[in-house]
Amino acid sequence: MAYNILVVDDSETVRAVIAKAIGMSGVEVKSLMTAGNGQEALDILDKEWVDLVFADINMPVMGGVEMVKRMKADDGMKGIPVVIVSTEGSATRINGLLESGVRAFLRKPFTPESLKTTIDSIMGK
Amino acid sequence: MKIIVGVADMRFSDQADDVIITYSLGSCIGLTLYDTERRVGGLVHCMLPLSKIDAAKAEANPYMFIDSGVSAFLQKLFDLGAQRKTLVAKVAGGSQIMDDKGVFNIGERNNTVVRKMLWKNNILISGEDTGGSVPRTMSLDLATGKTVLKIQGTEKEL
Amino acid sequence: MEVTAEKVREVFTRVMEKQVFLFAEDQDAAGMPEGGDWVEARMAFRGPMGGSLSLAMPKEAELELAANFLGKDADDPEVAACAEDSLKEILNVVCGHLLTAFAGEEPVFDLSIPKVHPLSQGDRNALAALPDALGFDVEGRPALLRFHFETIEG
Numbered sequence: 001m002a003y004n005i006l007v008v009d010d011s012e013t014v015r016a017v018i019a020k021a022i023g024m025s026g027v028e029v030k031s032l033m034t035a036g037n038g039q040e041a042l043d044i045l046d047k048e049w050v051d052l053v054f055a056d057i058n059m060p061v062m063g064g065v066e067m068v069k070r071m072k073a074d075d076g077m078k079g080i081p082v083v084i085v086s087t088e089g090s091a092t093r094i095n096g097l098l099e100s101g102v103r104a105f106l107r108k109p110f111t112p113e114s115l116k117t118t119i120d121s122i123m124g125k
Numbered sequence: 126m127k128i129i130v131g132v133a134d135m136r137f138s139d140q141a142d143d144v145i146i147t148y149s150l151g152s153c154i155g156l157t158l159y160d161t162e163r164r165v166g167g168l169v170h171c172m173l174p175l176s177k178i179d180a181a182k183a184e185a186n187p188y189m190f191i192d193s194g195v196s197a198f199l200q201k202l203f204d205l206g207a208q209r210k211t212l213v214a215k216v217a218g219g220s221q222i223m224d225d226k227g228v229f230n231i232g233e234r235n236n237t238v239v240r241k242m243l244w245k246n247n248i249l250i251s252g253e254d255t256g257g258s259v260p261r262t263m264s265l266d267l268a269t270g271k272t273v274l275k276i277q278g279t280e281k282e283l
Numbered sequence: 284m285e286v287t288a289e290k291v292r293e294v295f296t297r298v299m300e301k302q303v304f305l306f307a308e309d310q311d312a313a314g315m316p317e318g319g320d321w322v323e324a325r326m327a328f329r330g331p332m333g334g335s336l337s338l339a340m341p342k343e344a345e346l347e348l349a350a351n352f353l354g355k356d357a358d359d360p361e362v363a364a365c366a367e368d369s370l371k372e373i374l375n376v377v378c379g380h381l382l383t384a385f386a387g388e389e390p391v392f393d394l395s396i397p398k399v400h401p402l403s404q405g406d407r408n409a410l411a412a413l414p415d416a417l418g419f420d421v422e423g424r425p426a427l428l429r430f431h432f433e434t435i436e437g
Contacts (some may be wrong), residue, residue, distance in 0.1 A: 011372060058394050087379025087394075
């Protein structure tokens, strides 16, 4: 099965690096979409079918924490799995995110192998 | 046929009855690459991380260093028709052996550079057994594409 | 909370190795070679304590870092375009790991968006002279790191 994946990060470079790792993981990608912040991501999620979201926490306009909160409050978006990819190390914040419905947390620096393991576990492979 | 890979050496094959093997990987890195479609593969055994410390040696034998060795190894497999997309990579070795000052860790650096080279070449590591302080024997069976490790008498598939 | 130079060095070295496959070794901050075009990335953090993190290096070092981050050759045009972003990202990751190393996993910090600017020789000398500035040799190229924090009252 091929997936529609959305990568949310304010850095184009980081988006490219995550996209490269997704490409290496062997997961079949139908469409890879990108957004520069949480608000742009919500706009895309509102219009497009998305199977999986990778998002940063620290972004201008709207960060990952607020984005997840709004997704969970929206019937159309709340079921979409979100993986937070961040340098964040605070267990308080990570546990808060997981409790709010984030499916997985990938701490930077991540490896393409750890990203593959995360995708496989969420997509039930 | 059993093909033995020495230290700072690489062997490859497209013959299904070949097994490529290297013995006593310590801080050195053993990397097997196998194309699951084309059924070609090989094994490289590199000693040191970066070729820039001795360009002349790397020129004479690229397989001494991981950066030059992985590049040369990949080129050989591509020449045989291997494709990046169907290459399966397995890594072993990189044991933690300290030098006499107890600071410089060649095994860990070797692990870092093999990761760098595979990241650069868009190849995921499908199996890895590195670090620790044990020597490893690594082999690639061309019939199945399986990489097997032998550690202190015990065999396991990577 | 006690910030030791040894621990800062250890975190920086580890992140550089894991994220951009570069080996950073200790060097005296005051003994950096002169000349060359340098850049500095800076960011601030706020939580139970506040502070800032700076990372400065020559442009060529920034390019190599970006090449490794992207997994491309240093002369690839995409690498030059992504050089600043890559430096910001490394700073961001180093900052996250320094905060956990020193403050533990309980406190929550907000990090600012990193900024990059050119660093003149004078500003570089001033940075290197600060008591908490640390020098590195990153595979033959110099780098300066400064982790500065202050306790927030109340």
